[in-house]
Amino acid sequence: MxxxxxxxxxxxxxxxxxxxxxxxxxxxxxxxxxxxxxxxxxxxxxxxxxxxxxxxxxxxxxxxxxxxxxxxxxxxxxxxxxxxxxxxxxxxxxxxxxxxxxxxxxxxxxxxxxxxxxxxxxxxxSLSSGFGRVDCSSDNMNIVISKSYLNSLGIDGNNLYLNDQYCRPDISYYNVVFNFPINTCGTVREFDHGRIVYTNALRAFNYNSGEITRQSLVRLNVNCRMEQDSFSQIIYEVDHRNNASISGSGRFNTSMAFYTSSNFYYQVSQVPYLVRLNQDLYVQVSLRRGDSTLVVFLDTCVASPSPHDFQTRSYDLIRSGCRVDSTFYSYSSGTSPYARFRFKSFQFLRATDHVYIQCKVLICPASDNNSRCRRGCSRRAARELSSEHESETVVLGPIQLQKPVKKAEEAQQKTKA
Missing domain, CATH: 2.60.120.290 (Spermadhesin, CUB domain)
Structure with missing residues (x-):
C-alpha cells in the first residue's frame, strides 16, 4: 500500500x-x-x-x-x-x-x-572572493588579501601584522599572504555550537611615530570555522570603514595507520601490509597535531577491494559507532585525540588479495559531555543540525594476504622426491 x-x-x-x-x-x-x-x-x-x-x-x-x-x-x-x-x-x-x-x-x-x-x-x-580568502586545516592557516583591495583602504601590505606583531606577510605582485601554523601568531581557539572556531586579527599600523594616534586603525577579524565540507570562503562583516572580519572554513587533518600490537607503539611501515588470514590487525586514527582539548570518535569503517569505490562491494566493520563485524574491538573512541581498534584480517571473494579500509571519524570538544562523540553507538539515521560535529574520512591500505609459504615448500619437496 x-x-x-x-x-x-x-x-x-x-x-x-x-x-x-x-x-x-x-x-x-x-x-x-x-x-x-x-x-x-x-x-x-x-x-x-x-x-x-x-x-x-x-x-x-x-x-x-x-x-x-x-x-x-x-x-x-x-x-x-x-x-x-x-x-x-x-x-x-x-x-x-x-x-x-x-x-x-x-x-x-x-x-x-x-x-x-x-x-x-x-x-x-561578504565581499567578493576576488578580494581574498582564508583557508584552514588543523595544521595551518593561510590568509590571502589582494593588494588592490588593500590599496582601496589606503593600506600598504608591508604594514600588516597579526595578533602577534612579529608575524608578517609575504608580498607578491598581486597579493599579500600570511601562512603560519594555526596554533601560532596569536590564534585563539573557541567552541561555537559544538564546532571549533579559530580566530585571529589582521592589523595595520601607520607611519606616525609615538605611542598614541587619533586616526582609525585598520583591523580585520579572521575566523576559520572547521566544517564538515572542504570548501573555503572569505567573508567580510563591515562594522565601519576601517573594521571588518574575514571568515572561512577548513578541515582537520587526520591520519590512519596500522600498528604491530595492542600497545600501539610500533607503526607498520610496510606497503602493502602483508598479513595472514585471521591475523589481528591494529589500527589508530588520530589528529596529525595532537590536541588534548579535542576527542576523536570512530563513526564508520568500511572495507573494500578498491581504494576508489566503497559502495559497490563493501563490508562494514563499524557503522554509526555500532560494531558490525564480530571480530571488531574498540580500545578507544570518543575519549582521546585518537581512536584505536582491532579486527581480524579477511579477503573478498572474486577479487584481488588487496583490502582497503575507509574510516569516518567525528571530532568534538573534549569538554562537551553531551556531544555525539560521547554517546557511542547510535542507530538513528538522522540527527538534528545542532548535534553535528566536524567529520573526516581517511583511507588505509592496501592489506595483502601472504602466500601460503609452507604449502608451497611442501609441494616443491614432493616434486624433487
Whole structure:
C-alpha cells in the first residue's frame, strides 16, 4: 500500500505575522523559536547588504516536520521570491548559501498539521572572493588579501601584522599572504555550537611615530570555522570603514595507520601490509597535531577491494559507532585525540588479495559531555543540525594476504622426491 501525504495550506491570519527586512549582518529565526512554530505560517525575509557586497547565510539550528513539501524554507538569490531559486531547506538538506548579489530572500512556509521547533539562521555581509580568502586545516592557516583591495583602504601590505606583531606577510605582485601554523601568531581557539572556531586579527599600523594616534586603525577579524565540507570562503562583516572580519572554513587533518600490537607503539611501515588470514590487525586514527582539548570518535569503517569505490562491494566493520563485524574491538573512541581498534584480517571473494579500509571519524570538544562523540553507538539515521560535529574520512591500505609459504615448500619437496 502506498501512503499519500497531503499538505493543506490556508491563508495566514494577521496575528501570525513574521518576516521583514534585514541589513548587513545578524540573525533571525522562525516565529516563536525556540518553541514550536504555528501552523499555516508564511514568512518572507529580505536580506540586503551594501551594493559592493554579497550575503552568506547559514542555518545553525533546524527542526521541521519530516515532510519537505509540507514545512520548508526556500532561499532565493535576489530581492524577492521571484528571483533565482537557490534551494529548499528541510531536515537533512543544504544548510548554507552564498548570494551572487547584495540581496537574498528567505521564505518559510508551513502547512496545517505537525509542527517543530523551527530554525535559527545567521547572515553575514561578504565581499567578493576576488578580494581574498582564508583557508584552514588543523595544521595551518593561510590568509590571502589582494593588494588592490588593500590599496582601496589606503593600506600598504608591508604594514600588516597579526595578533602577534612579529608575524608578517609575504608580498607578491598581486597579493599579500600570511601562512603560519594555526596554533601560532596569536590564534585563539573557541567552541561555537559544538564546532571549533579559530580566530585571529589582521592589523595595520601607520607611519606616525609615538605611542598614541587619533586616526582609525585598520583591523580585520579572521575566523576559520572547521566544517564538515572542504570548501573555503572569505567573508567580510563591515562594522565601519576601517573594521571588518574575514571568515572561512577548513578541515582537520587526520591520519590512519596500522600498528604491530595492542600497545600501539610500533607503526607498520610496510606497503602493502602483508598479513595472514585471521591475523589481528591494529589500527589508530588520530589528529596529525595532537590536541588534548579535542576527542576523536570512530563513526564508520568500511572495507573494500578498491581504494576508489566503497559502495559497490563493501563490508562494514563499524557503522554509526555500532560494531558490525564480530571480530571488531574498540580500545578507544570518543575519549582521546585518537581512536584505536582491532579486527581480524579477511579477503573478498572474486577479487584481488588487496583490502582497503575507509574510516569516518567525528571530532568534538573534549569538554562537551553531551556531544555525539560521547554517546557511542547510535542507530538513528538522522540527527538534528545542532548535534553535528566536524567529520573526516581517511583511507588505509592496501592489506595483502601472504602466500601460503609452507604449502608451497611442501609441494616443491614432493616434486624433487
Amino acid at each position: 502506498v501512503e499519500n501525504r497531503y499538505c493543506y495550506y490556508t491563508t495566514p491570519s494577521p496575528g501570525n505575522s513574521c518576516g521583514g527586512s534585514l541589513f548587513g549582518s545578524g540573525s533571525f529565526s522562525s516565529p516563536n523559536y525556540p518553541y514550536y512554530y504555528q501552523d499555516n505560517s508564511y514568512c518572507v525575509w529580505q536580506i540586503r547588504a551594501s551594493s559592493d557586497q554579497n550575503i552568506y547565510l547559514r542555518f545553525t539550528y533546524l527542526q521541521l516536520e519530516n515532510c519537505c513539501s509540507c514545512d520548508y524554507i526556500a532561499v532565493y538569490d535576489g530581492p524577492s521570491v521571484g528571483s533565482r531559486f537557490m534551494g529548499k531547506v528541510c531536515n537533512n538538506s543544504q544548510t548554507s548559501f552564498h548570494s551572487s548579489s547584495n540581496y537574498l530572500t528567505v521564505l518559510f512556509r508551513t502547512d496545517g498539521s505537525v509542527v517543530g521547533r523551527g530554525f535559527n539562521a545567521e547572515f553575514t555581509s
